[in-house]
Amino acid sequence: MTPPVIEEYVVSRRGSGPYAIITGPDSALWFTMVHRGRIGRLIPGQEPMVHQLDADSGPTVICNGPDGALWFTEYRAHRIGRITPVGRITEFAPPTAECGPFGIAAGPDGALWFTETAADRIGRITVDGTVTEYLLPRAGAFPSAIAAAGDAMWFTMNQANAIGRIGMDGRVTVHDLPTEAAAPVGIAVGPDGSVWFTEIAAGQIGRVAPDGRITEYPLPDRSARPHAVTIDAYGRPWFTEWGANRVGYIDTDGTVTVHALPTPASEPHGITMGPDGALWAALETGVLARIASTRSLA
Template sequence: MTLFGKVSSQEEGTMEGVLVSARPEQGNIAVTVVSDSRGEYAFPSGRLGKGRYKLSIRAFGYELPQMSEVEIVDGRSLHNDLRLRRTPDVSSQMSSAEWLISAPGTEQQKNQLYRCESCHSLGTVLGAHHTVQEWQVVLNRMQRWLPPSTEWSPLATHALPPRKKTTETIEFAKYLASINAIEPNKWPFELHGFARPKGKETRVIVTEFELSRPESYPHDAIVGPDGRIWFNDFQQPYIGVLDPGSGKIREWKLPVLRPKDPAGFLTIKFDKDGKAWIPRFMQGCTVTRFDPVTEKFTSWTVDPKYNNATSRCAHVALGAPSGKIWFSDSENRRMFRLNPTDGHIEAFNSFPQYHGRTGVVTDFHNSNQHRTYGIAVDSTGNGYFADIAGGNIGRIDANTGAVTLYPTPTPNSGPRRMFMDSQDQLWFGENYASKLGMFDTHTRRIQEWTPSVPWAGCYPAVRDKQGDVWTAGMSTDLVYRLNPSTGEFMQYLLPTLGANIRKVDADSSASVPAIWVAEVHRGKIAKVEPQE
């Protein structure tokens, strides 16, 4: 081991489940380990190079009393105990899910509050001190922010007119005014945090890579065919690649198609030929292919009659035996199928029996509406989509184009990102229900599993080579690992607060699979390595 020691406090003595992070003075890579049942932490040999490191911890209710730095010398092990103290301000350590379990309110009120997490931590909301009237002004402004927005970089829409005050908005404003801060660091309710990791959940190493470009918002981070980690930016027209060995990063900028609209992306995926596919999201219904060898972009755009001002083509599905590419327009509720050989694009209405409004859906959490989100394809080429608004899994027959909807067992579940495994089992996060779902494409039945943490907000899903299924969410900074055979969940805590996770990917090159995570709101990419 390179660096080791014991973590303790006056209140608890030795402390299990404390995350200890080491970040070099020079460099963009930080490594984190977790203290065990004896309070001991240890960085394995080879994880920390020679140089000075700043140490930090994550443990709800505790802090280091002063800055802690160590010097690592080649060939030597360094012993460094950490004595923690109670923090006077736990609000600065709370995830959005911890705010939700602490604040009073009905399920409906908290569901509304939960949606604010898309753009910023709920600590931003509850740390404010507004009257009911002031909250109405704030809510009207926030409702015009587009999904890539953050509190540091808001993006307003020009496609929607200003919204009028509604009874729902007024009632929500009253709720927020009743639970926001009475004065700085004082709330009308007690603040609670989740328990620290224990047992097997402490046996993990997390490596975080900080991206170099200012205001980077990596939405997805995936393992490329070359073993490097590829990512896309949520706000800006960039894709990039990270070398995990050196931490070096390279980026490419895509051409802007609609100067007035946000130019970032939701998805990046690789085909069997090693080429990356990027749907252009708010740049319209265009899908772009990137060749890492030639560094050239090739794009295909749907027929102009489908490519309107509200088009949001954000997701792509690869792997059909025909070589055709599925992609979707979330707001206009269509799926498309591209033949890259001749450029022909077929259009499918995702909800042919639905005659409600088209364009931007303002209330996602409403089973009377429909809206496509994540998509997938099975081994025979059939297309699938998540109906985030209606709580359904949709299937489009590859031969006939017929659409069938399968409701999730939990109503209003909010299915989001999807992953088709090698057995044609479709895994997905149920973001509103905080569950993990699986649609068996053979039996057409859906199963659900629920993590033990409230407001888990399961968003993506991926299955590793050992058969475990991984998910995460925007609200907890936890990565969840399900054993489908036993139904047992494990969870691993990230060291960075407010990561806002929307995608996980499995790297099966090692004997124990590692999971890669994009920390959208923190401009980082993390590697989670269970040690068993």
């Protein structure tokens, strides 16, 4: 098996914390810098651009909005942010104070849906800034990442050891995980409607099939701390191993393959498909890693 070619692009100094990453509507890579209060933008081959927020705002997850802008959560400032491709920033405060927004994703209804880790709520914000909040049926659930699938949003309940589903009417369904204390974090949806998620404490990748059946895939290194997950052009889930300095994927037959990153202790977090057809990961060392995504890896 031929390993992927992994290239590293320095976008900030060490410790700035590149955390989440997405390909924006302008075909550039956009990423959060959680420890510096910044939103970064990179066109591969060019110098990165940086947009400054409050230094201690803690921008975490970023996504594409239905309005041609990018939307992001400010975990420490308890706000939802919006940034246009030219860098104009608007910020909104949810009704619940100190709610700890973390995950965010565009929904099928033309709004943005986000998790409130400290308030056991799922929030919905329209593009004009109107926020609605939905209380979860479990206390202390620590809802984390969120993704759209069909006519609903799916999210990880990190401390409740479950995956949640919320319909556009606000009705919540909870799916308990087979493994105790798995602590799910990242989540993504495949082309067949399967919901993939990482189990950071169990060292596994999970899948909720369209029929609701849950399958878990143990990683070769159960202490790897898988964090984020995305879907590549072939429908395979790729994930970061935050605690083991690796990225990996699961093939259609359930085989798990992992690859080491070039720089030791780089702490990979977010991962996404890039504008160039490669996978890109955000490394807390101030680097974005480009991982060749070819069918030869299958």
